[in-house]
Amino acid sequence: MSLRQFEYALAVAEEGSVTAAAERLRVAQPSVSQQIRGLERELGVVLFTRTPTGLVPTAVGRAFLREAQAAVSAARRARATARAGAEELVGEVAVAVQMGFGTRQLPDALRTLRRRYPRLEVTVFEEPSSAELERLCRRGALGLALMAACERSPADAHHLGEEELVVVLAPGHPQLAADRVELRALRGEPWVRFDRDSALDGVLLNALGDSDPATAARVSQTATAVRWAAHGLGAALVTASAVPPGHEHLTRPVSPALSQPVIAVLRPDTGPAETALLQLLRQQTWSEPAEPAEPAEPVSPLSLTPVPVS
Structure with missing residues (x-):
């Protein structure tokens, strides 16, 4: 058998x-x-079955393909490691960002990484759903994830800093006259919210003390939440670093102050590109915990753990 066959x-x-x-x-x-x-001859099994919709792996084929994927991924990382030793790091790095974490820090880190390794391709996407983050990680689709800490954070997770949370209000909203906004004062107002299993939506519910706040809309991107709130659709609770330029005047820190710890989770068998990116992220400036901070109960089912590629 050969990697080409895999x-x-x-x-x-x-x-x-x-x-x-x-x-x-x-x-x-x-x-x-x-x-x-x-x-198939060498293995002595049938890997695919022909159906009206195309070729579909058999049960044995699915089991084989899981191991084949692990072997191919390992081979690619081995090649990347060897090339990195020659300062020729190539390939692709997939980074998932939860709740807009690292919006200010990622660009500088990625710019430095690309200058060092110009043949490296980086894919970054925002994923608010903790369940989807875990699924992607288990598939081996992620090299690095920036996410909120929780009671089941991996023991070897890398703590980078804190992300302050702010509320976004429509122009002319009376609460913009205050230096800080008490979220409970906004109870009864419509909200632009995130997916139900996102950590940020859990923080909002906990801060409002309301299990069913008025929902104007649900979105999956923090920038979208900010823009919709700015257009008067409803208030939004987002990370301060994710507020797009030109909207800062519509944001206010909340009272009591809220912040979320930011951790980086690497795939256990990660390659040199992800390791280099993590080191660059460590060198960035991150906020300290907000004061005064109100201890929050775990409100999101985050369970992302480093797992072997399967």
Whole structure:
């Protein structure tokens, strides 16, 4: 068996056909078919079943593909490590950011990383859902995640600092006259909220002391929440660093002060790119815990733990 056969089998499983897999791999279709047949002969099993919608992995095939994915991922990281030793780090780094964490710190860290390794490609996306973060991590799709600490944070998580939370209000809102806004004073007003299983929505419920505040809309991006709040749809509670330029005058710190610890979770078998990015993030300026801070009960089912790629 070879890594090439593993890669061909994974491509067929993802695309659902030999033709599509060959196009993606930029090889001839007979070559893919031959490699899959050879792999099945060597293993003595059938990896794929033909259905009206395309090729589907068998039960044995699914088990094999999980191990094949781990082998291919390990090989790619090994190549990246070797190239990093020669200061030629290439490949892709996938970073997930929860609740807009690191909006101010990530650009500087990524700029330095790209200057050092210009052939490195970085994908960053905001994911408010803790359940989705865990799913992506278990799939091995994430190299690094910035998320809120919780009672089940991994023991080896890296604490980077704090993110202050602010409330965003519409122009002319009477509470903008205050230096700080007490969230309970906004009870009964509509809110632009995040997904139900997001850590930030849990913080809002806890701070309001209301299990069912008026919901104007639910969004998945902090920048969207800020802009919609600025247009009068409802108030929004977001991280201060995620407020887009030009909207700062519509934000106020809350009272009692609220902040969320920011931790970085790396895949256990992570490569040198993720490690380098973590070190650069450590060098950034992060806020200290807000004072006075009101101890908050765990309100989000965050359970992301470092797990082997599977």
